[in-house]
Amino acid sequence: DAGVTQSPTHLIKTRGQQVTLRCSPKSGHDTVSWYQQALGQGPQFIFQYYEEEERQRGNFPDRFSGHQFPNYSSELNVNALLLGDSALYLCASSLVVSSYEQYFGPGTRLTVT
Amino acid sequence: DQQVKQNSPSLSVQEGRISILNCDYTNSMFDYFLWYKKYPAEGPTFLISISSIKDKNEDGRFTVFLNKSAKHLSLHIVPSQPGDSAVYFCAASAIGNQFYFGTGTSLTVIP
Numbered sequence: 001d002a003g004v005t006q007s008p009t010h011l012i013k014t015r016g017q018q019v020t021l022r023c024s025p026k027s028g029h030d031t032v033s034w035y036q037q038a039l040g041q042g043p044q045f046i047f048q049y050y051e052e053e054e055r056q057r058g059n060f061p062d063r064f065s066g067h068q069f070p071n072y073s074s075e076l077n078v079n080a081l082l083l084g085d086s087a088l089y090l091c092a093s094s095l096v097v098s099s100y101e102q103y104f105g106p107g108t109r110l111t112v113t
Numbered sequence: 114d115q116q117v118k119q120n121s122p123s124l125s126v127q128e129g130r131i132s133i134l135n136c137d138y139t140n141s142m143f144d145y146f147l148w149y150k151k152y153p154a155e156g157p158t159f160l161i162s163i164s165s166i167k168d169k170n171e172d173g174r175f176t177v178f179l180n181k182s183a184k185h186l187s188l189h190i191v192p193s194q195p196g197d198s199a200v201y202f203c204a205a206s207a208i209g210n211q212f213y214f215g216t217g218t219s220l221t222v223i224p
Contacts, residue, residue, distance in 0.1 A: 033211075042117070042119075042202050042214030042215050042216045042217055043202070044214070045213070048211070056210065056211055058211055090156055090157070100147065100206065102159070103159070104149075104157045104158070105156050106156050
């Protein structure tokens, strides 16, 4: 049973560029949430997707956007990258949108120079 | 606005002894609390949870205690094992809403 997978593992971008991160949820899961974990901090909720729509959003600017596909996989897009966007981006999936039980992927390490 | 706080960045414990990790929260609407364990280069893994209607939940060597009046929860690991060495995050949620995570406590269990 495949768990949550994320790609790429690492990424280096320059300020001002745009980046797309990808996530495939655990088999059978239909809800995907994205988190940003800065160094020395806990994961911070960015947004959640269910039925291809953004259902909840944390305190992140519009530069952060996402998408969910019919197969439940998801993308996180960040435009106009800032140095402060350097972080580990975690994807978590769950069976239903209100489920407390989330499974996390290994994350994508984004470095902005 | 840090709604979930873990004030101890690190903790060292001798193998076989008890590890106690603490977490405080500020939002009285939180009704579900979880502990996650994270190894380097891996995503957080769910460890144990507790609903606000309970004050204790036990799963093997892991027990979570919830004190609603103090807005405090703790994770007890007994006995501690070297494989328990990891970063532990507590998280909280109000029903149907997003999870708020603490900053984590790095536990080292010394053989």
